[in-house]
Amino acid sequence: MSPPPLSATPSLPAQRFDRLDALRGLAIVWMAVFHFCFDLNYYGYFQPRQRFQFDPFWTVQRTCIVTLFLLCAGMGQAVAIEAGQRWSRFWRRWAQVAGCAALVSIGSAQMFPNTWISFGVLHGIAVMLVVVRLVAPRLLAQGALGSGALLGLALAALVLPRVWHDPLFDSRWTNWVGLVTRLPRAEDYVPVLPWLGVMLPGVVLGTWLLRHRRHWLAGDVPAALRPLAVLGTWSLTFYMLHQPVLIGAIQAWRFVAG
Template sequence: MPILPTSSALAATKTARRVGAIDMARGVALLAMALYHGSWDLTHLGLADFDLLGDPLWLAARTGILGSFLILSGLSLVLAAEGGIDRRRFLRRFALLVLAAGGVSAVSLAMFPDSPIVFGVLHHMAVASLLGLALLRLSWPVLLLLGLAVIAVGETVALPLFDDPWLRWIGLMTFEPESNDYVPLFPWFGGFLFGMALGRLWRPGVAVAPGGPVGRWFAWAGRHSLAVYLLHQPVLFGLLSLLAMGIGAEPADVRSFHTSCVATCTASGGVAEHCTATCRCVSDDLNRTGLWSDFIHDRLTADGARKVDGIIQNCGSR
């Protein structure tokens, strides 16, 4: 369930200069994000078994990483606007952000049609940037209170009205949609508002170049966070996929199916060895015939269900 960042949609104005501390902080957050995404990849490909969706520590890690990017982006927006917004630069960066978000949605739909990224972090950043522009004149106490209110509403309100696919980006729906990256307006915009409030309070001094190779690397990554975001996951997933194929690792959904299938079979009186062979035969044939995704997500048509029954009977008789 991948997460991530981008640099502020309006990184600079006519008079603003980069702040090394913010670049370095964003670079550190990028490393944490890459480690999280790598753990997701390892689990998805069957190379590890991290409980990213159930373990409180993993859930806290995701919240912390994503929240840090939103805070840094809200902070950057306020600092960048001090000398007046460079509209041309903002529109150019905003267009790039929208294109990147569209590209992520298209790729995720092709690779994971059952859980595409419809409103992920890049989509959120685009909307947050526009909303942030409208709130630039607010004082830090008001921004802080507004951020708390957004989080409170996002954590407590759930209305069927927002279950409509066109309204799910708001975040007040009654269920969590199937998506590898879902960052709705409520409650996550609260983090962006916290960053804006911090921007009202903090005035960085003279910009100082990060010291040492590690600091410079983090600062460089922070300055190019959108590019790093777009490139890191394809590289990580591709390399780990090659490793998984090389050692014959089973994807998480296949492994889960085998465990459940063998348990059901043996509970019905089957011999463990025969049950294991039968379940593996079923998963292999479902993958070979292109029925696996519909089967595992309970989307089989009547014809597909008949084909699955035939595969089960055929594998059981071997």
């Protein structure tokens, strides 16, 4: 059976959503700063050594960064649904995200063989994008009732991992669901549950803004924020390049400084 159409209307002319792009750019700059601190700590430049996996100063930042990423991804899907994006274009973009997720797994396995990333933020986004595309268009077409249903699904996604889990989901091949009894040893871990509960509200919020406050997403940004808006349009490329560049810069400094 073929997937349902995303929209009953033909694709609309492309429109730039500079404020949404700037918000995405802010998220990725915050992420790069966070990762640079992680890299400096890994190479011993922080004294005392920081505990990124346990210290609330770092864990809360990570949660905020991932939350901002997924909210932006959800709002981006609201924009795509409104524009009548075809499934062929959706799958092309999805393939880019999934391919980059595979590269992240391969690269992290080389650097962190014991804690490599089997299901990080890109893996999670790839799976959640498919779920959103299958569910959101039909529900959003029902108006406020459908938006409420999406928020109900989001709440269920947030609550379920807190009230039910099973050892079946503890392996690397099943922990992507999120119903684990213990967190896996991995450098990044963003399972579908509970994080789908963040992307879905992003879809609902984006849809509401497009209907009632469109200029909050598509309005011009101040000149000082233009670099963030530009960066937001290249977020996936930046994501894939920033760590090799940062780690390469640190290693070059170590070589020069002896």
